[in-house]
Structure formats: structure tokens, C-alpha cells
Amino acid sequence: MDKKCEIFAGPCSAESEEQIFAVAEFFASKKGAPADAACTPIAAIRAGAWKPRTRPGCFEGHGEKALEWMQQAQKQYHIPFITEIASTHHIDLCLKHDIQHFWIGARSSSNPFLMEEIGRALEGSPNRVWVKNPISPDLALWLGGIERISRKGKTLVGGIHRGFSMYDSAPYRNAPIWEMAVQFKREMPGVPLICDPSHIAGARAYVQEISQSALDLEMDGFMIEVHPTPATALSDAKQQLDFKGFDEWFAALKFRQNTCSSSQIEQMRRLLDEIDNDLIQILAHRMDLVKKLGKLKKDSNVSVLQFDRWNKVMERCLSLAHERGLDPDFVKKLMHCIHAEALRLQKEM
Ligand code: PEP
Numbered sequence: 508m509d510k511k512c513e514i515f516a517g518p519c520s521a522e523s524e525e526q527i528f529a530v531a532e533f534f535a536s537k538k539g540a541p542a543d544a545a546c547t548p549i550a551a552i553r554a555g556a557w558k559p560r561t562r563p564g565c566f567e568g569h570g571e572k573a574l575e576w577m578q579q580a581q582k583q584y585h586i587p588f589i590t591e592i593a594s595t596h597h598i599d600l601c602l603k604h605d606i607q608h609f610w611i612g613a614r615s616s617s618n619p620f621l622m623e624e625i626g627r628a629l630e631g632s633p634n635r636v637w638v639k640n641p642i643s644p645d646l647a648l649w650l651g652g653i654e655r656i657s658r659k660g661k662t663l664v665g666g667i668h669r670g671f672s673m674y675d676s677a678p679y680r681n682a683p684i685w686e687m688a689v690q691f692k693r694e695m696p697g698v699p700l701i702c703d704p705s706h707i708a709g710a711r712a713y714v715q716e717i718s719q720s721a722l723d724l725e726m727d728g729f730m731i732e733v734h735p736t737p738a739t740a741l742s743d744a745k746q747q748l749d750f751k752g753f754d755e756w757f758a759a760l761k762f763r764q765n766t767c768s769s770s771q772i773e774q775m776r777r778l779l780d781e782i783d784n785d786l787i788q789i790l791a792h793r794m795d796l797v798k799k800l801g802k803l804k805k806d807s808n809v810s811v812l813q814f815d816r817w818n819k820v821m822e823r824c825l826s827l828a829h830e831r832g833l834d835p836d837f838v839k840k841l842m843h844c845i846h847a848e849a850l851r852l853q854k855e856m
């Protein structure tokens with residue numbers, strides 16, 4: 508198993524003392540297990556003390572009482588807990604009950620005022636804080652939230668990719684938009700990024716495939732919902748795994764190598780590099796012609812954009828793409844992007 512893979516697992520909500528102790532006992536039994544066993548030691552047990560529900564009137568967490576259960580379970584089983592914070596008051600209560608690991612939920616991470624305030628409250632503290640992506644697919648807002656917390660001092664910050672709320676994210680509850688995770692890793696290479704397959708999935712059946720996609724993108728671990736009896740859960744009942752489900756989930760994960768020793772792969776990559784070089788040369792050549800055409804249009808007093816012409820270009824490209832088995836959506840996006848750049852260059856003239 509890849510040493511970097513950190514796992515946070517536990518129920519969506521802390522529901523009762525019995526539930527918290529049952530979960531702690533289960534995960535404590537994995538401590539000291541060899542890293543490649545079909546069970547894994549986890550970094551901390553997740554459990555929400557305060558639950559941010561979309562509509563009022565649902566179970567909203569037991570608050571400080573839940574922290575007391577977690578504190579006792581931590582003491583008895585020597586395994587840390589992590590919980591969601593959404594205010595500086597939550598931080599004070601957590602620290603009072605010796606809960607040292609926090610995550611910030613998707614509804615809070617989109618609020619720069621709140622992130623700034625939490626950052627200030629944690630200034631200089633060595634706590635671990637994980638920041639979930641905001642509800643909407645806005646990478647800058649997510650990264651900004653992380654910056655507001657990490658720049659305040661020693662606080663160790665990581666990101667949690669939990670998917671994005673979209674009009675249509677079927678079959679999942681939240682759209683993963685994996686490019687966002689890839690962009691995150693590009694922009695913040697030193698910051699760990701873990702995946703929350705439970706909130707992306709919304710249903711147990713999808714948790715495994717989402718987790719594998721995250722591993723294949725070299726994400727650094729998971730936050731996953733596990734409940735002793737998911738069917739009776741007070742929140743997110745459909746997406747939580749039971750204990751057996753957790754063990755099966757872990758055993759089925761395929762950890763890939765992140766270095767590549769196969770010469771065939773190396774050779775193929777060299778070919779792809781050459782094609783990328785060609786693509787850039789061809790694009791540069793196309794844009795040179797675009798500029799020349801722009802000048803001719805200007806001299807002849809012809810408008811920059813002619814819809815008929817553009818529709819024909821797109822039609823021709825899509826038909827060629829079809830012949831070569833390329834995805835039409837992909838080609839459409841690519842051509843729109845090239846065309847937007849061409850328009851920009853010609854408008855600048
Ligand atoms: C949760 O982790 O239970 C939760 C409410 O998550 P999110 O903020 O991703 O919706």
C-alpha cells in the first residue's frame with residue numbers, strides 16, 4: 508500500500524455514546540495491522556457533532572454532548588477523532604474536549620469571512636484542518652479558503668474533494684469534476700488532497716468506483732462514512748458503509764505504483780510528447796494565420812465574427828471527428844476554445 512494513503516473513517520454524525528464506542532472499538536482493532544493487510548489502521552475517526560442540514564427540522568447533531576463521547580472514546584481506545592467545525596465557538600468546544608482534528612464543510616468553505624475568522628482563531632496552533640471543496644465548482648474559492656487558514660501559522664491544512672452540487676450530477680449525489688482535483692494538485696503540490704467518496708456517491712453502490720478513480724489520480728487518502736448500522740443512521744443513511752463493507756472496500760482498492768518502470772510505457776510517453784510538440788506548433792501556425800486574416804478583415808471592413816462561416820467550420824470538424832471516433836463533446840469544447848482565442852486576437856487588432 509502507498510504510505511501516503513491516509514484514511515479518516517466513521518459515521519456521518521455522532522448519534523449516541525454506544526455508536527461512538529462501537530466505531531472506536533472497530534477501528535482500534537486495526538491498529539498495528541500490517542500496511543498491506545485487508546484491513547487498515549486509520550488516521551482518525553470522523554464523526555459530525557454539528558450537522559449542517561440543507562433544510563431545518565432534520566437531525567442537526569448532539570453538539571457538545573457528542574464531543575464528550577468522542578473524548579471518552581479517544582481516552583479508552585487511544586485513537587483520535589476528527590469533527591466538523593463551522594465557527595470559532597466550535598473550535599473552543601473541541602479544544603476543551605481534546606478534539607484536535609477538524610474539517611471544514613462544503614457550506615462553510617465557500618465563505619471567505621468565515622475562513623478568515625477560523626484561520627485567525629487557529630493562529631499558531633498545531634491542529635490538523637481539512638478543508639472540503641465549496642459546494643460550487645470554484646477552485647479559487649477552495650484554494651483561497653486553504654490559504655486563509657495555512658498562512659496563519661503552523662496549522663497543517665489539507666483539502667477534501669467531496670464533489671460539487673450541480674443541477675444534474677446523476678448517477679451521483681455530487682459531481683466529482685475530477686479536473687478540479689487535478690488542478691488542485693497542480694496549484695498546491697505540497698498540500699495533501701484526500702477524497703470523500705461518500706458525499707460524491709450519495710449511495711453505497713458507487714463508493715468503490717469513485718474511490719478507485721481518486722487513487723488512480725494519486726490522491727492522498729480518503730474520508731469515508733462508516734456506520735455500525737447504516738440503515739438506522741440519522742443522516743446520510745444511504746451512503747454509509749457498515750464495518751464489513753469498510754473492510755471489503757479497503758481490500759478491493761487497487762493501489763497503483765506512481766513510478767513507471769515499463770519501457771513500453773516510457774516509449775509511448777515519448778510519442779505523446781512528440782505529438783504535443785506538434786500540436787503546439789500547429790496551434791502557433793493557426794494563430795499566425797488568424798492574425799493575418801484579422802488584418803485582411805480590418806482592411807476590408809469585414810466584421811470579425813461571421814456565424815455562417817463558424818458554423819461550417821464546426822460542422823466540418825465534427826464530421827471529421829466522427830470519422831476518427833473522437834468524442835463530439837470533446838471536439839466541440841476544443842474548437843470553441845480555439846475559436847475564442849482567434850476572436851480575441853482579431854479583436855485586439
Ligand atoms: C459531512 O461530512 O457529513 C458533511 C456534511 O459534508 P459536506 O460538508 O461535504 O456536505
Ligand code: MN
Pocket residue numbers: 519520706732742743
Ligand atoms: Mn454525511
